[in-house]
Amino acid sequence: MTSRRDLLATLGTVSLAGFAGCSALPFGDGQDEKSDDVALPAATVEPISWPESPFPVAVPSTLAETHRDRARELLTAVPVDPAVPNSAVAEELQSDRERAADRLETDTQEPWPTQELSRWRDRRHAAATVRGTYRAATGEDDAEAVTERRRAVRDELSAFVSAHEYRASSPLEAVLVHAPIEELVSDCRRRTRPGSGYPADPVADPFQAGDAVGLVEFADATLADARGLRDAYLADRSNTSAQWVPLSDTSEQLQIALAHTRSTVQDFLEHDEPPFDADLDGTAGRWLFTEASRRVETMAEEHDVYRDDGDYARAILVAGRTLAAIEALRTTIDGINGDAYRDEVTVESVTRTAERAREALAAIDASESPELAAQLCRPALDTVELLPEVIEEGYADAGRVQGELAWAELYARAVPAATAFVSERLG
Template sequence: MSSDSDSRRRFLAGVAAAGAAALAGCSGLPFTGAEERREAPASLPPDVVGSIQWPASPFPATVSASIAEAHESRARGLLDDVPAEPDVPNAAVARAIADDREQATRRVEAEVADEWPVDVLSAWRRRREDAAEVRGAYRAATGSDDGSDLAARRRGVRDDRGALASALEYRAGSPTEAVLAYEPVESLLAECEGYVAPRVTYPDDPVAEPFRAGEAVARVERASAAAADAAGLREAYLAERGGRDGTAPRWASLVAAAEGLRGSVSRTRATARERTGGEEPFADEDLGGTVAQELVAVSELRIESAVDDVRRASDAGEYATVAIEAGTALAEIEAYRAAVGEIRDGEHRAVPSESSVRSAAERARTAVGEVVDVGDPLATRLVRPGLEIVGYVADRIDEGYGSARRSQTELAYAALYANVVPAAAAFVRERLARGPVGDD
């Protein structure tokens, strides 16, 4: 599983934990990835959710396998520099490095989840980072001081990232295609920026702190990999679209759309609160122990996260990302509004069972599938949270952790979310098309 997949699993688990805490009166619990609220052990069969096929990637170009292969080659080369039985004076350090090398090797050999090319690249960046950490710790423990070289490499990565970011004109065939092409590029540039910052410094005495040295090396390795992937994705897209002759800069359109979409999210959220009865629409009802209770709590928390993502991307000047996050946030808000309406109509109040979980899974798979079948890349990108939820619930049940109530809640939400994605995609596309006529 890719690091993005791991992060999404932690987010979904965190929403589950935070939702449970909110129900218990602890709504301030952050998304920490803590364990779900304790309930009776799951008695659901592994096939209760069923499988869901990931659609073709919405990235508007073919991503060459050579990009991932470069990461794999680099990761294997880094691990080859570390002997299986390190000759390190400190026996405990030697054992720890050997164990880390074995784990990193297993990750390199593991199959990568077949989702989208951006996820494959993410998985390999993480594996490359792990390999670099092992090698960095080994070199430090054996007396090599890589501090100066690491500082120089960090500067080089930072310069490469800056050059790519400053030259980002969002050249594309249309504003919508620019969003799909450059959102992953922006994400990679942000990842690079986060890892290249010297938050973990190389120690003055690497022999005394080999694992800190390894972590410092690994962060720069990850930053370098992210910058390379950002450049690779941009080049892949432009090459397939005929370069400068086949594209036009869409920067001005994306800036205008981003500003409008941020405002739309804020207004839609306020309107939804007003029309659903404020922050506690069911304050006068006893929904304790029902799917309805968890559905409201989880929906509210997902909205908070989505709105925060819009704000962060807007503040960072990540205009393609704003469009995607705004579309997601609008769909989250509408899903919440639909959930409240269904609960008021008497739905989601019955005690969940294997049969009701199966029905919820079928509705979720159908709703997601209907979005995908239309063949709209923007809607496919926006429906990703629904795909992730279905897969996450199936995994949790297979691992023996998915309670019937929690599983049905997540699946019900996935269906509600997928049902409103087409409208959210149409709104985002209209905002993008409304941008300035003369892009610069």
């Protein structure tokens, strides 16, 4: 789990929530008095086995190799002991270089090739940032080069989007292929917006200069991966056709279904505190309800954004996830009303909940479409995967861990039905 350690080191505990999508992290904010004294051993939550990659064809290893080679090239241009006039800048720059170099020599150990590409883009970004900082600190002004390269990437992105026909052998494969491509396109577009961010005096602010250089490098790498995934798929499939209309129609059907289904739990989404008679403080039920209700709201909002942007492949995936999240919330409500999730939190109760979550996640392979199920189950997979390291690093409150695990179990058990529902509408 080396890449997760990279994240713990570079993002800090607060950012862990954003990475895993877990609102209940970081742990131990003082609200869980009944369980914050339960020390969880590192092995309480065992690592999970991920399903096979849902991307329909093999992802070329050359994509990651290109990022690695480019990152090494960038770092090679920066001395191990950079001679920078400002000693404080020199010290921080040297530390950044060492960290970037260490990450380049560490395996990513990601379960899916698309996730591996993401890690290598991050590492290439870090190397470019170091290189840009060094050049600025030694008197080189890259403002014009950054502006020109950003414009070039933006033009290439525009051409890519214009030619993007959502070709696939079926609507289902169109979702599996083009959802990650849509995400890459969105990331690239966000990083190539006008305005360089490059400082007027790079010597005075070399780290801002480095950030600007790193950002455009990241955008270039992101677009390259979008193009690489599309080309890899089309090279493997001889019979494809444009799937934009089927995806648009399916997305509209799912939008209607979501509006109806969400209305069944709307009353439980309008409370700052869990709307139950019993005191849930310190119980797994409190954190389970908090997570289950938050997931419904954030996924629904995410779905609306993708729909508005015309990213129908991503909208379809998130619609399926939202349906599963709504079912998990309904089960949560029924369980808490039936006095479940209210018992004392112990190491044993967390361990049992972890095992149930693992069993539920393992069962998604038997879904009607294992690839689609794997994509829909991604939020639960991310949640459970992160927890062992969070516990090991000492950030785990037992009540919240059990609540997160309980949510992952309920969500994973709802995924097969959501998968069938989406698959039927894709045809």
